[in-house]
Amino acid sequence: MQATETILYNRAGQRVVSPDYLLFEAPRTKHFMTGSEAVKEAVKRASVDASVSYPITPQSEAAHLIGELWVEGYVGVYFRGESEFGVMSEIAGCAMAGARCITTTSGPGTLRAMENFPMWAGTRIPVQLVLMARGINSPLSIQPDNLEVSFLLDTGCMIWYAETAQDLFDMILAGFVVAEQPDVHVPLITVVDGFFVSHTREAVMLPPDDIALPPYNPYRAPMPVIDAEVPPGRFLRDPFVMKSNYISYATHASWQWEVRAAIERSRPYAKHYLRGLVEHFGDPEADLVFVACGTASAQAKEAVRLLEDEGIPARVVKLKTIRPFPIEELREAVKGAKYIFVPEFNVVGWLEREVRRYLYGHSNAEIIGAPRVAGGMTMPAEVIVKEVLKLTGKEVKHVI
Amino acid sequence: MKRRRVNIRMPALGGQGAVTAAHIIATAADYEGYYAVSNPFFGAEKRMAPAESYARIGLEPIYDRGEVVYPDVIMVFHPQVITMGKSYTMPFYSGIKKNGLIIINSEEDLLNEEDKEYLESLNVKIFNFSATKFAIDIAGTELSTNMAMIGALFGIMGCVGLEAIEEGIKSRFLKKFVASGGTASLDSALERKFKKKLELIEKNLNTAKAAYELARRWAQEQGIEPFLPRPQEVVSK
Numbered sequence: 001m002q003a004t005e006t007i008l009y010n011r012a013g014q015r016v017v018s019p020d021y022l023l024f025e026a027p028r029t030k031h032f033m034t035g036s037e038a039v040k041e042a043v044k045r046a047s048v049d050a051s052v053s054y055p056i057t058p059q060s061e062a063a064h065l066i067g068e069l070w071v072e073g074y075v076g077v078y079f080r081g082e083s084e085f086g087v088m089s090e091i092a093g094c095a096m097a098g099a100r101c102i103t104t105t106s107g108p109g110t111l112r113a114m115e116n117f118p119m120w121a122g123t124r125i126p127v128q129l130v131l132m133a134r135g136i137n138s139p140l141s142i143q144p145d146n147l148e149v150s151f152l153l154d155t156g157c158m159i160w161y162a163e164t165a166q167d168l169f170d171m172i173l174a175g176f177v178v179a180e181q182p183d184v185h186v187p188l189i190t191v192v193d194g195f196f197v198s199h200t201r202e203a204v205m206l207p208p209d210d211i212a213l214p215p216y217n218p219y220r221a222p223m224p225v226i227d228a229e230v231p232p233g234r235f236l237r238d239p240f241v242m243k244s245n246y247i248s249y250a251t252h253a254s255w256q257w258e259v260r261a262a263i264e265r266s267r268p269y270a271k272h273y274l275r276g277l278v279e280h281f282g283d284p285e286a287d288l289v290f291v292a293c294g295t296a297s298a299q300a301k302e303a304v305r306l307l308e309d310e311g312i313p314a315r316v317v318k319l320k321t322i323r324p325f326p327i328e329e330l331r332e333a334v335k336g337a338k339y340i341f342v343p344e345f346n347v348v349g350w351l352e353r354e355v356r357r358y359l360y361g362h363s364n365a366e367i368i369g370a371p372r373v374a375g376g377m378t379m380p381a382e383v384i385v386k387e388v389l390k391l392t393g394k395e396v397k398h399v400i
Numbered sequence: 401m402k403r404r405r406v407n408i409r410m411p412a413l414g415g416q417g418a419v420t421a422a423h424i425i426a427t428a429a430d431y432e433g434y435y436a437v438s439n440p441f442f443g444a445e446k447r448m449a450p451a452e453s454y455a456r457i458g459l460e461p462i463y464d465r466g467e468v469v470y471p472d473v474i475m476v477f478h479p480q481v482i483t484m485g486k487s488y489t490m491p492f493y494s495g496i497k498k499n500g501l502i503i504i505n506s507e508e509d510l511l512n513e514e515d516k517e518y519l520e521s522l523n524v525k526i527f528n529f530s531a532t533k534f535a536i537d538i539a540g541t542e543l544s545t546n547m548a549m550i551g552a553l554f555g556i557m558g559c560v561g562l563e564a565i566e567e568g569i570k571s572r573f574l575k576k577f578v579a580s581g582g583t584a585s586l587d588s589a590l591e592r593k594f595k596k597k598l599e600l601i602e603k604n605l606n607t608a609k610a611a612y613e614l615a616r617r618w619a620q621e622q623g624i625e626p627f628l629p630r631p632q633e634v635v636s637k
Contacts, residue, residue, distance in 0.1 A: 032430050032571070143441075144466070163463075196465040200439035201423050203430060298463035378466030 010047045012074045014212035019177040026207035035197035038165040040065035042172035047215045049099035050077040054087045060198035062104045084109035088116035095125035098218030098225040107134030120187040121156025126179035127187045134194040143376020144194045150350035156259040157187040159323040161293035174273035184266040196295040277326035282315030287338040293319045296343040302381035337365040347374045405458035409468040411487040412477030415447035417546035422453035428568030429457040433631035450486040470495045476504040500524040505531040539603035551608035555615025558626035
């Protein structure tokens with residue numbers, strides 16, 4: 001008997017394909033575009049049901065471009081929120097009603113919406129937030145600076161960090177798949193550095209746009225979805241959660257553990273769809289290691305090239321995920337390291353803290369939280385090299 | 401000296417199209433087979449305020465992001481970058497590399513003796529030409545200044561040809577393109593002014609071509625070698 005093949009199409013008429021096919025197997029062609037445009041291309045292939053935007057300064061064009069997709073029929077619902085707080089609340093409503101959702105924000109907008117992020121995690125909605133990190137200093141900064149990420153580390157959301165527009169495109173698609181696994185089902189914040197990725201134009205390899213991810217199935221969620229039988233906010237309204245008694249305390253304590261456990265359970269899925277939680281660059285034997293994420297890892301890669309010219313072997317361990325933190329991968333990667341540099345685009349060195357925390361008792365390397373720039377500064381590779389030479393004291397022909 | 405990378409810094413004034421220029425430059429270089437990246441840097445946008453954008457062209461994948469602190473090429477889009485210090489760096493040529501190039505959109509020589517002495521010590525070549533006059537004469541609008549600057553750059557660099565420039569300009573005006581929120585509305589205003597998009601492209605192309613040829617001749621007179629070898633392997637995988 002001949003088997004019949006069922007071909008599924010999504011709302012936009014795109015052929016539904018498996019995430020593996022879309023991410024790894026579909027033929028790709030080269031396009032030249034900005035990080036914001038790469039967001040649009042990812043959303044176009046992600047069978048997205050809803051997006052809410054707020055036209056804040058600073059912003060990228062990403063939210064606007066998702067609006068164009070809605071006009072073209074690729075996104076089910078699209079509207080403008082009253083503020084960033086409104087956006088993040090409204091998108092939660094969409095997600096609780098069973099929609100696959102994505103939105104974007106940055107800098108002060110992120111902080112304004114802050115209360116919502118732990119709420120997203122607690123309600124177990126797999127919303128995706130593309131965060132194009134900008135400064136959060138007063139007076140208002142609109143330049144790249146990723147301090148805001150340190151505020152998000154313990155919200156119960158997964159945090160992934162993209163280095164390039166290509167990373168961002170692939171991560172957005174992989175992100176929906178991982179976040180929507182029934183045993184994960186927590187929100188995902190996909191971070192890129194504002195300007196350095198959002199506004200930078202580069203080559204991106206894209207699969208065809210007539211295929212897309214399978215639509216989200218909300219009935220696989222660990223929480224009841226709002227439908228004809230479940231009224232809005234049933235979970236939030238359950239009477240015991242706001243009482244002063246041990247059932248209430250235990251509920252809140254165990255649920256917070258559960259949200260974090262859910263992030264842990266995302267590891268095998270993230271490993272598969274991101275092809276590993278870390279990326280290696282440079283001389284695998286080098287005892288000088290840069291541990292970095294985002295643009296800092298891009299700059300460190302350039303520094304590795306310059307150091308190579310000077311006869312100093314070095315390598316980069318790029319962290320693709322921050323929550324979950326690639327603990328085992330990092331410990332394995334820095335075996336034999338003598339110096340670990342953590343270059344960062346913020347004043348506090350939140351990644352250095354994380355690296356120290358997870359390497360404590362696992363590495364004898366000297367960990368150096370440098371170089372560190374902030375407030376919108378660029379981190380030229382030459383500055384990284386200078387920092388290295390200061391420590392190693394090696395004589396070199398020239399730096400700049 | 402063999403370069404593997406050319407880093408270009410474009411100090412300009414808001415509204416001159418330096419962001420667009422960087423994107424066209426990178427698109428053209430990408431078309432020619434090089435690795436290329438462009439990015440702008442601006443604050444709250446306004447006309448006549450300093451704005452900078454950057455393009456990087458190379459023979460291997462480019463990771464470097466952000467402002468170009470050590471440029472091989474500086475393209476000064478407006479005399480005020482020099483005369484009024486409308487630049488992110490002071491002096492505007494800070495960080496320029498040995499054997500570098502500076503293109504200045506000005507009819508007059510704006511550099512003082514000290515500047516010249518320093519730049520000469522680094523063997524930096526200076527190409528003074530009025531891109532704005534080129535734009536007005538050929539395209540009929542000073543808005544095409546950036547096209548003349550692009551043409552001059554590639555004319556001197558000698559490794560990205562006219563076909564690639566044409567491709568870069570067409571991709572800017574024929575495809576959906578977003579430089580910034582304000583640019584979208586500017587685009588529709590421009591379209592009305594020029595009536596036809598193709599006419600606009602034609603004028604822009606002619607401006608770029610004329611500047612390319614002028615600069616090419618100058619580079620040959622100066623004995624300037626092509627800035628990069630031919631791309632060994634084309635990027636399209």
